[in-house]
Amino acid sequence: MSSQATMHLPLFLILFPLLLAGLLALVGGNATARSALAKVGSGTVAIGALALYWTTLHREAQFFAWDAVWLDRAVLTAEIAVALTLLLISLRGRQPLIALLVLAQGALMALAEWGGHAHPHVAAPLFVDSLSVIMALIIGVVGGLIVWHAVGYMPHYHHHEAQTPDRQRGFFASIFLFLGAMFALVFANHLGWLFLAWEVTTLCSYLLIGYSRTPEATRNAFLALRLNLIGGVAFASAILYIARTGGSLALNEVVASGSATALIPAALICFAGLAKAAQMPFSSWLLGAMVAPSPVSALLHSSTMVKAGVYVFVRLAPILQDTLVGLLFALVGATTFFFASCIAISQNNAKRVLAYSTIANLGLIVTCASIGNVQAVWAAILLIIFHAVAKALLFLAVGSAEHSIGSRDIEDMEGLIARRPKTALAILIGIAGMFLAPFGMLVSKWAAIEALMKGHPILPVIVAFGSSATLFFWTKWMGKILSTVKGAPPPHGPVSMEEKNAMFFLGVLTVGLCAIWPFISSTSVKPFLLSQFGAFVEFNRATILIMSIMLALIAALPLSLLYKGDKGLRIATPYLGGANVSERHLFTPSIGLTKPVAIRSYYLTEIFGERRLTRAGFIACLALLAILTVVVST
Amino acid sequence: MSAWTRILAAILFVLLSPILAGLLAGLDRIISARMQSRIGPPLLQPIYDLLKLFQKERIAVNRSGHFFLLGYLLFTILAGIEFFIGGDLLIVIFALALASVFFVLGAFAAGSPYSHIGAERELIQIMASEPMLIMCAMGFYVATGSFQVTTIHAQPTPLIATLPGIFLGMIYILTIKLRKSPFDLSTSHHAHQEIVKGITTEFAGPYLAIIELAHGYETILLLGFLYLFFAPWPLLALAALIAVYFLEILADNTHARLYWQWVLRTSWAFTAIVGAGNLILLHYLQRGGTP
Numbered sequence: 001m002s003s004q005a006t007m008h009l010p011l012f013l014i015l016f017p018l019l020l021a022g023l024l025a026l027v028g029g030n031a032t033a034r035s036a037l038a039k040v041g042s043g044t045v046a047i048g049a050l051a052l053y054w055t056t057l058h059r060e061a062q063f064f065a066w067d068a069v070w071l072d073r074a075v076l077t078a079e080i081a082v083a084l085t086l087l088l089i090s091l092r093g094r095q096p097l098i099a100l101l102v103l104a105q106g107a108l109m110a111l112a113e114w115g116g117h118a119h120p121h122v123a124a125p126l127f128v129d130s131l132s133v134i135m136a137l138i139i140g141v142v143g144g145l146i147v148w149h150a151v152g153y154m155p156h157y158h159h160h161e162a163q164t165p166d167r168q169r170g171f172f173a174s175i176f177l178f179l180g181a182m183f184a185l186v187f188a189n190h191l192g193w194l195f196l197a198w199e200v201t202t203l204c205s206y207l208l209i210g211y212s213r214t215p216e217a218t219r220n221a222f223l224a225l226r227l228n229l230i231g232g233v234a235f236a237s238a239i240l241y242i243a244r245t246g247g248s249l250a251l252n253e254v255v256a257s258g259s260a261t262a263l264i265p266a267a268l269i270c271f272a273g274l275a276k277a278a279q280m281p282f283s284s285w286l287l288g289a290m291v292a293p294s295p296v297s298a299l300l301h302s303s304t305m306v307k308a309g310v311y312v313f314v315r316l317a318p319i320l321q322d323t324l325v326g327l328l329f330a331l332v333g334a335t336t337f338f339f340a341s342c343i344a345i346s347q348n349n350a351k352r353v354l355a356y357s358t359i360a361n362l363g364l365i366v367t368c369a370s371i372g373n374v375q376a377v378w379a380a381i382l383l384i385i386f387h388a389v390a391k392a393l394l395f396l397a398v399g400s401a402e403h404s405i406g407s408r409d410i411e412d413m414e415g416l417i418a419r420r421p422k423t424a425l426a427i428l429i430g431i432a433g434m435f436l437a438p439f440g441m442l443v444s445k446w447a448a449i450e451a452l453m454k455g456h457p458i459l460p461v462i463v464a465f466g467s468s469a470t471l472f473f474w475t476k477w478m479g480k481i482l483s484t485v486k487g488a489p490p491p492h493g494p495v496s497m498e499e500k501n502a503m504f505f506l507g508v509l510t511v512g513l514c515a516i517w518p519f520i521s522s523t524s525v526k527p528f529l530l531s532q533f534g535a536f537v538e539f540n541r542a543t544i545l546i547m548s549i550m551l552a553l554i555a556a557l558p559l560s561l562l563y564k565g566d567k568g569l570r571i572a573t574p575y576l577g578g579a580n581v582s583e584r585h586l587f588t589p590s591i592g593l594t595k596p597v598a599i600r601s602y603y604l605t606e607i608f609g610e611r612r613l614t615r616a617g618f619i620a621c622l623a624l625l626a627i628l629t630v631v632v633s634t
Numbered sequence: 635m636s637a638w639t640r641i642l643a644a645i646l647f648v649l650l651s652p653i654l655a656g657l658l659a660g661l662d663r664i665i666s667a668r669m670q671s672r673i674g675p676p677l678l679q680p681i682y683d684l685l686k687l688f689q690k691e692r693i694a695v696n697r698s699g700h701f702f703l704l705g706y707l708l709f710t711i712l713a714g715i716e717f718f719i720g721g722d723l724l725i726v727i728f729a730l731a732l733a734s735v736f737f738v739l740g741a742f743a744a745g746s747p748y749s750h751i752g753a754e755r756e757l758i759q760i761m762a763s764e765p766m767l768i769m770c771a772m773g774f775y776v777a778t779g780s781f782q783v784t785t786i787h788a789q790p791t792p793l794i795a796t797l798p799g800i801f802l803g804m805i806y807i808l809t810i811k812l813r814k815s816p817f818d819l820s821t822s823h824h825a826h827q828e829i830v831k832g833i834t835t836e837f838a839g840p841y842l843a844i845i846e847l848a849h850g851y852e853t854i855l856l857l858g859f860l861y862l863f864f865a866p867w868p869l870l871a872l873a874a875l876i877a878v879y880f881l882e883i884l885a886d887n888t889h890a891r892l893y894w895q896w897v898l899r900t901s902w903a904f905t906a907i908v909g910a911g912n913l914i915l916l917h918y919l920q921r922g923g924t925p
Contacts, residue, residue: 415745436735437728446724449768453775457917460772461765461910465902468764472757475735479742479753484696543722546712550729553708560701574695574746574836599747602754607895 007064009052010128010187013136017045017180021173028169035151038172039498042147045179049140053133057523061129061531063189063252071125075193079109082199086225089206095222101229105199108236112243122250125190130528134381134520135186135311138388141509142303143179145502149396150175150295152498156403157293164212171211175299178204182304186311191242191249191269195235198272198308202228205305208296209289220288227285231275238268251315255532259319266319267632269312270329270370271625277309277362280336280614280621286359290351294399297351301358302392307384310362313369314380318532321372327456328628332621333366334462339617341469345476345608348601350398350408353473354391357434360466361387361441367459368448374533376451379444381525382517386440389513390433393506397426400495400503410477411600415484423495424481426503433510435467435474438550440513469608476601485597514551518544640719647718647854648711655850656681662883669887684846690839695744702740703841707848709733714855720784723771730767730855733848734760737833744836752833756820758894762901763807769909770859773800776916787865794863794874799912801863805878806904810897811856813849814882816889817897824891 020041028034056062083106090098150172158166181200188194202225210221242249242265247257254262278286286306290297300306313320313329320326337360344356361383368380401416401423402408416424433439437446445467452460513520518539529536576587576597586594659680667674676682694700713729716722734756741753774786777796786793794801810817815824821832834845857875864871892900 437725437732442728446728449724449772450775450781453772457772457776457913458910461769461906461913464765464768464772465906467768468761471731471735471764472761475738475757476754478735479739479750482698482739482743483745483750484743485745540722543725546716546721546725550709550712550732553712554705557701557705557708560704568692569697570691570693571697572693572695574744575748575830576746577748577830597747599745599750602758604758604898607898 007126009048009055010126013045013048013052013140013183014180014187016048017041017176017183021176021180024169024173024176028172034168034172038147038151041176042144045140046144049136053137056128056130056133058527060527061127063124063127065124066126067123075196079196082196082203086203093218093222098222098226098229101226101233104233105229105236108233108240112240115243122190122248124250125193126187127189127252128187129531130524131314131381132186134385134524135307136183138303138307138385139179139182142388142392143299145505146295146298146303146392146396147175149499149502152496153295153399154293156496160403161212167211170207174204174207178299178304182308185308189251191239191251191254194251195239198235199232201305201308202232205300209292211292211296217291220291223288224285227275227282231272234268235272238265241265241268255316255318259323262319263323263325264632266316267325267628270316270320273309273312274332277306277366278359279332279363279366280339281618283336283340283359287352287355290355294395298392298395301354301395302388306358306362307388310365310369310380310384313366314377317369317372317377320370324631325628326370326372328624328631329370330367330455330459332624333363333370334459335617335620335624336360336363337367338462338466339613341466342608343610343613344473345469346603346605346610348410348603350410353410353477354394354398357470358391360470364445364448364463368451371452371455371459373451373454374529374535375447375537378525378529378537379447379451382444382447382521383441385520386433386444386513389506389509390430390441393426393503393510394430396499396503396506397423397430400499401427404495410480413481416481418484426507427481428478429507429510431474431478435470438514438547440517443517443547480601483599485599643718644715647714651714651851651854652847655853656684658853658879665883666887684843687843687846688840692840693838694841695746695836698743699740699837699841702736702743703844705736706733706740707844709736710848710851714851717783717855717858720782720787723774723781723783727767727771730852731760731764741833746836748830749833749835752820752835755894756833758898759810759817759819762898763810765902766803766807766905766909769905769913770800770804773797773913774862776913786862790866792864792866796916797863797912799908803905803909804860805881807901808856808878809882809885810901812853812882814886816885816892818891819894819897822891
């Protein structure tokens with residue numbers, strides 16, 4: 001099928017993080033060794049992913065025949081080890097439901113393995129195509145930068161959270177295990193291997209969310225485990241179904257067999273994807289996950305975990321295309337997008353706003369992938385790329401801001417632009433990247449609306465309402481950062497070099513991607529779409545031109561700020577409805593006392609209250625899933 | 635359209651819009667005055683006002699204000715250019731949204747409580763009107779198969795026949811976009827219902843002039859949207875635009891400002907019923923026609 005030589009890089013990307021995880025578990029107790037290993041590791045996965053990208057440009061998919069009994073046994077052993085670990089965790093935490101879910105998965109997998117039917121055989125368990133390369137780039141580069149940031153961030157974290165025991169050894173080991181599993185997940189063609197990687201990411205997210213071992217962290221870690229294991233049971237059922245019906249466990253053959261035969265297992269795997277991608281009604285685990293240190297949130301939200309959920313949707317898109325099942329999944333995604341975007345309006349905790357925005361954007365990706373036409377899948381892949389970069393930047397910057405202002409409340413970020421200009425700029429770029437033209441997310445949202453118009457018009461209608469809500473909460477946040485009312489309280493605690501590096505690169509990437517996305521699209525997205533759909537939607541030249549003009553304008557506008565020698569401008573104090581006194585933010589109202597100005601944002605809880613809308617979203621999505629179950633089983 | 639026609643259209647839009655919008659505002663003020671039993675100002679008064687504002691001393695609360703207002707003006711003009719050269723409607727809408735965001739951020743950055751409230755209220759207005767704008771583009775797409783203004787403009791039959799609901803929805807949100815009562819939450823021309831001066835509180839002189847100018851461009855652009863519904867029959871289109879604008883003035887003078895909850899709820903509900911309803915109905919009608 002192809003030369004084995006090109007397989008070295010993917011294999012290296014899977015095994016190297018695993019090796020580092022082992023090394024960190026051994027010698028990670030020493031702070032110097034730990035940070036050195038983590039830095040080498042993050043640099044290596046980033047460079048490895050870039051090297052893979054360059055060596056596979058314009059290439060078609062390559063499959064790696066690798067048939068060895070010991071390999072199957074090794075994977076089986078690993079599967080059992082993961083299951084036993086999860087079982088142990090559930091017993092120690094007294095979580096009977098989790099134990100039950102693990103046992104159910106084990107039973108399903110055992111039936112698939114030894115159930116008496118012909119043993120499904122996969123000739124090529126690993127493969128590389130342009131979609132896996134894009135995913136590897138996200139995992140390697142964005143994930144690598146997050147690890148780099150974590151090296152500088154974690155000492156600060158422990159400085160601030162003095163009561164939390166320092167378990168950084170296990171922390172960094174889990175992160176590299178996570179990265180290795182993510183690489184395995186995107187290079188796996190054997191569904192059994194993919195499932196193993198899937199479960200390892202679930203396990204790692206449990207370990208990382210529960211890092212601080214506070215009751216809240218432990219509770220939320222178990223919540224994440226529980227919800228993702230429900231998805232895992234669905235995934236295992238898909239494998240059993242395929243084994244029973246005598247189908248192939250090779251991902252490429254499942255996709256090629258089309259919706260006539262593969263719709264049921266595809267629906268089951270996508271159901272697992274919904275849980276992992278934190279779609280309603282599974283969204284609560286991602287909100288709980290923010291108790292973890294910021295790099296973990298960044299990792300879960302941008303380059304790993306949730307992206308694994310939408311990855312399977314994109315893979316299985318050709319099966320979902322033009323089916324009722326696909327339309328129902330698309331509706332779940334659109335509903336989640338709408339409700340999560342609306343709820344974000346009512347949130348003042350920066351990390352919760354980011355979490356709701358992640359849930360919303362993944363909903364949009366799920367919608368696009370489930371509609372499954374060429375243009376929709378194109379939009380889904382670009383959304384994955386842009387979202388990963390901008391969201392990672394936002395989480396890291398919010399984490400750093402939290403350390404310097406001692407709060408993650410958006411209200412406390414008032415005037416951050418004056419107090420911490422660079423961190424503020426990072427947040428502003430991240431936010432602009434999330435919703436403003438001509439930045440990436442908007443490019444793909446625009447493509448998404450066009451693509452969804454070819455499906456049922458109800459989908460873009462829901463998206464139109466949801467996007468308006470995103471405009472509200474993002475702009476409100478930007479405004480808060482730019483609003484300089486008070487004399488700036490001095491920030492405390494320096495931002496480490498590693499944090500600055502990571503934020504700088506992610507900021508440059510967020511802006512740079514707006515300029516180079518047509519290149520990425522034609523080198524990596526196009527080959528994938530051609531192989532899956534035999535077609536590609538070429539982008540309108542005029543549109544790219546106008547987007548470039550907008551980008552240039554946005555880049556040029558801040559230059560006007562440099563113009564300081566403006567003689568004709570008189571600076572006055574803002575109107576405060578009373579007599580201003582010496583300080584800019586103090587005034588004397590009619591009563592005669594001197595009062596400070598306090599400005600608070602609108603949260604519109606009367607309409608966008610979290611509890612009410614969460615309930616509505618859950619009910620809507622549960623109803624859709626119920627219909628889905630009926631459709632699939634008949 | 636050839637490249638030259640496009641360039642000509644862009645230049646005409648940039649040069650003529652301020653004059654057209656000024657005349658329109660003048661007419662608006664005269665008609666409003668008559669409705670209030672006053673005589674009203676001369677027709678050219680808004681243009682005199684604008685020129686006068688540009689000559690005033692520049693006073694601002696910070697040095698970054700002009701940056702945001704410049705963004706507001708430039709991206710509004712860019713949205714208009716994209717529209718009048720026959721470009722992509724979604725891009726027009728997104729550029730317009732970007733322009734509004736710049737405006738709002740300028741008000742936030744001023745750091746005054748009054749402009750802050752105005753900015754938040756402006757955001758509510760944007761949120762209330764944005765879905766209908768996008769749905770208008772979607773309606774044109776369902777009817778013509780394209781988001782390109784050129785294609786939409788070249789339809790042989792008026793789109794109002796297939797998109798009456800969308801047209802009604804657009805009239806509804808035009809009230810918000812034109813800052814007319816009862817939807818003038820963020821800033822109002824009626825002094826009696828204003829919290830100081832809302833979003834424009836901290837902008838004076840030339841800065842206020844930039845805002846007025848950008849608003850003028852935006853008005854012409856939005857009327858362009860409505861024109862597309864009647865494109866094959868220009869005279870009917872003109873009559874429709876005049877009628878719609880008169881209705882807006884009438885509403886402006888007969889209603890007091892509503893609570894924001896009302897503005898948001900009614901405009902989203904109206905958008906969902908007439909806008910989305912029209913879209914979905916049309917979708918099924920077309921399905922029925924071509925199996």
